Amino acid sequence: MVKMPDGTATAHRYKPKLASTLKEGYGAEALKRDAMAGLTVAILALPLSMAIAVASGVSPERGLWTAIVGGFLVSALGGSRYQIGGPAGAFIVLVAATVAKFGIEGLLLTVLLSGLMLTIVGLLRLGSLIRHIPHEVTVGFTAGIAVTILASQIKDLAGLTLAGHEPGELLPKLAALAQAAPTLNPAALALGVGVAAFILVLRHFRPTWPGMLFGVVGATLIAVALGLPVETIGTRFGGLPQSLPMPALPNLSWDLAVKVLPAALSFTLLGGVESLLSATVADKMTGRVHRANMELVAQGLANVGSALFGGIAVTGTIARTAANIRAGARSPFAGILHAVFLLLFMLLAAPLASYVPLAALAGVLVVVAWNMTEKDEFARLMRSWRSGAVLFATFAFTLLHDLTAGIVAGCVLAAFFWLLGRRERGGEAP
Numbered sequence: 001m002v003k004m005p006d007g008t009a010t011a012h013r014y015k016p017k018l019a020s021t022l023k024e025g026y027g028a029e030a031l032k033r034d035a036m037a038g039l040t041v042a043i044l045a046l047p048l049s050m051a052i053a054v055a056s057g058v059s060p061e062r063g064l065w066t067a068i069v070g071g072f073l074v075s076a077l078g079g080s081r082y083q084i085g086g087p088a089g090a091f092i093v094l095v096a097a098t099v100a101k102f103g104i105e106g107l108l109l110t111v112l113l114s115g116l117m118l119t120i121v122g123l124l125r126l127g128s129l130i131r132h133i134p135h136e137v138t139v140g141f142t143a144g145i146a147v148t149i150l151a152s153q154i155k156d157l158a159g160l161t162l163a164g165h166e167p168g169e170l171l172p173k174l175a176a177l178a179q180a181a182p183t184l185n186p187a188a189l190a191l192g193v194g195v196a197a198f199i200l201v202l203r204h205f206r207p208t209w210p211g212m213l214f215g216v217v218g219a220t221l222i223a224v225a226l227g228l229p230v231e232t233i234g235t236r237f238g239g240l241p242q243s244l245p246m247p248a249l250p251n252l253s254w255d256l257a258v259k260v261l262p263a264a265l266s267f268t269l270l271g272g273v274e275s276l277l278s279a280t281v282a283d284k285m286t287g288r289v290h291r292a293n294m295e296l297v298a299q300g301l302a303n304v305g306s307a308l309f310g311g312i313a314v315t316g317t318i319a320r321t322a323a324n325i326r327a328g329a330r331s332p333f334a335g336i337l338h339a340v341f342l343l344l345f346m347l348l349a350a351p352l353a354s355y356v357p358l359a360a361l362a363g364v365l366v367v368v369a370w371n372m373t374e375k376d377e378f379a380r381l382m383r384s385w386r387s388g389a390v391l392f393a394t395f396a397f398t399l400l401h402d403l404t405a406g407i408v409a410g411c412v413l414a415a416f417f418w419l420l421g422r423r424e425r426g427g428e429a430p
Contacts (some may be wrong), residue, residue, distance in 0.1 A: 038337030069313030075335025079291030108250035114267035115303030122296030137410035140394025155273030234354030278316035315404025
């Protein structure tokens with residue numbers, strides 16, 4: 001039996017996996033499987049993209065634009081056969097902070113600069129360096145982001161009305177939410193908690209069913225049928241547009257570029273780490289090997305494309321990539337078709353989205369936050385004092401400061417322990 005190549009020999013090449021797929025030969029059966037996988041992922045990405053956008057402080061259509069444009073480019077140009085690109089929960093905190101500080105124009109410029117940086121990182125063959133970030137650091141900042149996402153959803157989940165602007169920092173945010181507790185909307189809370197519970201229960205009994213979509217649609221029908229007094233996409237943002245916007249450059253002023261540069265660096269770091277982690281998960285599930293530097297170039301170009309079309313940050317998404325593989329994807333065409341299906345939704349059914357309760361989208365993100373935390377791995381790493389120290393430092397700095405501080409703190413502490421261990425081993429030598 002001839003063993004099919006897994007891609008190890010060509011992992012260094014700057015060649016999209018789509019080109020390799022076409023060179024190997026692509027037939028009707030593979031297209032059928034990719035179409036079904038693409039439709040499955042699109043059904044998952046539809047409510048998730050809007051929920052992530054709303055939680056990030058922008059209108060829901062920007063999440064869809066990101067999934068359509070970014071998802072298409074990641075699959076068409078990427079170094080992984082199975083990677084699905086789009087807006088990710090890990091970016092909610094960074095995007096929300098950038099919008100609050102610099103507005104939409106500042107966010108679009110940040111995404112554009114981040115895309116250019118990611119492209120350069122890939123062209124300089126630095127993908128392997130990103131992949132060597134300690135495991136404790138990735139678990140720590142992922143858990144910190146998850147907790148922050150959960151805190152950011154309390155307002156919409158409970159239908160709270162704050163006296164002023166919702167603070168971005170965790171502790172002031174929790175204090176403001178506690179003060180607003182008397183404004184709790186029981187109907188919103190019931191919808192939000194109900195959606196989260198439904199998704200988790202359905203995942204246990206029917207893991208292949210699109211629980212997020214079913215949950216959001218069900219909550220919307222209940223809210224409309226009963227006339228529940230809850231805030232919806234329509235009441236906060238108006239109706240969704242039924243097309244993509246024309247591409248346009250964001251504000252390219254030098255002054256704004258300097259101001260958003262630190263945020264762009266954070267976007268670049270998180271985007272590179274998340275994308276390569278997702279591609280690595282896909283490798284483990286399929287036995288294939290992705291092209292790390294080609295993947296970073298594709299992620300960079302996808303972010304540039306997203307910025308031109310008014311979208312937010314793009315990255316490889318672990319949950320959607322895994323769903324793509326489980327649904328039978330055979331090639332990058334599955335990811336391309338997922339973007340096409342999302343575009344068709346915008347063209348045909350966008351007006352219906354205005355009835356979606358924001359509490360239902362918050363319920364979706366509660367599940368996302370719960371799934372992000374690698375609870376068993378977190379507990380395992382905490383059993384070792386050195387791994388636990390790196391993990392906790394990353395987690396605490398991410399939670400109380402920001403993602404960049406968390407990654408830097410964790411990596412510095414991990415490097416110190418590595419040097420200390422090396423010195424101890426050297427001292428034991430005869």
